[in-house]
Amino acid sequence: MDKENFLSVVNKMKLKNKKFFPFPIYLSIIKKYKKFCEINKVVKLIFDKIHVCDFSIETKYKFSKKEKKTIGKKIFKTNSKKHPGYLYFEKENGVFLSGKILNFNKNAIKHINFSKPIEIKKRIKRLKKIVGFHTRNIPHKGHEWIHSLGVKKCKNILIQPIVGHFKFGEYSEQAVINANKYLVRRQNLLNKKQKLSHKFFFSFINIFPKYGGPREALFHALIRKNYGCTHFLVGRDHAGYKNFYNKYASQKLCIKYEKKLQIKIIKYKSPKICMYCKKITNKKCICKNSKNKNSLLDINGTKIRKLINRKKKLPEYLIDNKIFENLKVKNILNK
Numbered sequence: 001m002d003k004e005n006f007l008s009v010v011n012k013m014k015l016k017n018k019k020f021f022p023f024p025i026y027l028s029i030i031k032k033y034k035k036f037c038e039i040n041k042v043v044k045l046i047f048d049k050i051h052v053c054d055f056s057i058e059t060k061y062k063f064s065k066k067e068k069k070t071i072g073k074k075i076f077k078t079n080s081k082k083h084p085g086y087l088y089f090e091k092e093n094g095v096f097l098s099g100k101i102l103n104f105n106k107n108a109i110k111h112i113n114f115s116k117p118i119e120i121k122k123r124i125k126r127l128k129k130i131v132g133f134h135t136r137n138i139p140h141k142g143h144e145w146i147h148s149l150g151v152k153k154c155k156n157i158l159i160q161p162i163v164g165h166f167k168f169g170e171y172s173e174q175a176v177i178n179a180n181k182y183l184v185r186r187q188n189l190l191n192k193k194q195k196l197s198h199k200f201f202f203s204f205i206n207i208f209p210k211y212g213g214p215r216e217a218l219f220h221a222l223i224r225k226n227y228g229c230t231h232f233l234v235g236r237d238h239a240g241y242k243n244f245y246n247k248y249a250s251q252k253l254c255i256k257y258e259k260k261l262q263i264k265i266i267k268y269k270s271p272k273i274c275m276y277c278k279k280i281t282n283k284k285c286i287c288k289n290s291k292n293k294n295s296l297l298d299i300n301g302t303k304i305r306k307l308i309n310r311k312k313k314l315p316e317y318l319i320d321n322k323i324f325e326n327l328k329v330k331n332i333l334n335k
């Protein structure tokens with residue numbers, strides 16, 4: 001984005017051409033490389049030593065420290081350095097560039113883990129309804145409950161793990177990909193067996209999570225609309241970070257902008273597990289032992305992650321053990 005588009009998106013959630021756009025997408029260059037960035041110059045963009053594309057510089061711009069504070073607050077709703085997305089933005093100390101991508105190296109796609117959107121788009125175009133699911137997890141039964149909620153409404157679901165830029169201590173990219181791929185295969189076999197017309201689709205997106213909370217949730221929804229999804233699942237604190245956002249702020253904002261997004265939002269309260277019958281639900285459990293809401297326990301993703309990493313066998317009611325067996329990765333967590 002050039003400066004005008006950047007500011008227009010931040011202030012009005014619109015591009016210069018009046019189209020709705022919720023989150024600024026920009027290219028910033030660190031100080032060290034600033035001197036190479038002249039207007040009309042073509043530079044090479046490299047990722048992990050691979051030439052990704054050439055970039056023809058059209059405009060360059062800067063923001064003062066004060067401007068950055070104001071802009072950062074509008075995007076992230078905070079000026080706290082404890083917020084990783086805000087901190088990253090504040091630290092950008094070089095110059096912002098806008099321009100054109102030239103000579104995109106298709107061989108880089110495999111390396112940087114892009115799956116080709118065009119192929120999956122073609123496959124889902126024929127469907128009447130399909131819901132998108134955004135994840136960076138090894139799916140446990142709580143996630144599977146969310147999938148089934150989407151499938152109930154839409155019959156079809158696109159499971160899309162995000163790849164790239166994972167943090168230390170989180171699931172490794174390959175573990176997330178393998179687990180979700182396995183789940184999609186398993187589910188499609190099962191649907192076939194039960195003669196259901198439900199279909200699970202899999203693709204991943206390379207995206208840089210900024211923990212932008214509600215505004216980033218809008219961006220995620222917009223991406224799924226562009227993939228051809230008719231619905232998008234937005235759970236509690238989608239794209240949030242710690243306690244920076246109200247737990248349901250992302251859902252609320254997505255619903256408010258449903259029309260502009262041109263995709264229907266499926267919101268839900270987090271699923272829990274009944275301590276008696278081990279059923280997953282987000283309402284009161286209907287089993288005879290469950291007398292009140294207190295019989296529902298949170299499904300603790302962090303705890304599950306720790307146990308999986310220690311290769312502890314978890315009960316089937318928490319995670320499909322085959323998912324775990326089929327990980328086939330050396331490192332379950334990023335090291």
Ligand SMILES: [Zn+2]
Binds near residue numbers: 290
């Ligand atoms: Zn129960």
